[in-house]
Amino acid sequence: MKTMQLREAKASLSVLVAAAANGEPTVITKHGKPTAMVVPIDEGRKLYPQNSQKDFVDFLLQYPGGIELERSESPSREVEF
16 A cells, blocks of 8 residues: 655645556555545445435434424414515
8 A cells, every 4th residue: 555645645646546546545644644545436435335324304204212393383473464
């Protein structure tokens, strides 16, 4: 696995992307400490599946105790037309 400083990675981003497309991950360091990694897209999708983010409504519907919402049909204020 290749390691590259952030400064060098900025200057050669297209090289990093080409390496990742060929299945070669690259670790990017900042001040000598590993900070990020450029990996092939398939490896990234294994870590972060695209369908893992659910809609907020689905999240609420899966609430263990269930949620019962009631809506008041009365107007909140007098309206003159």
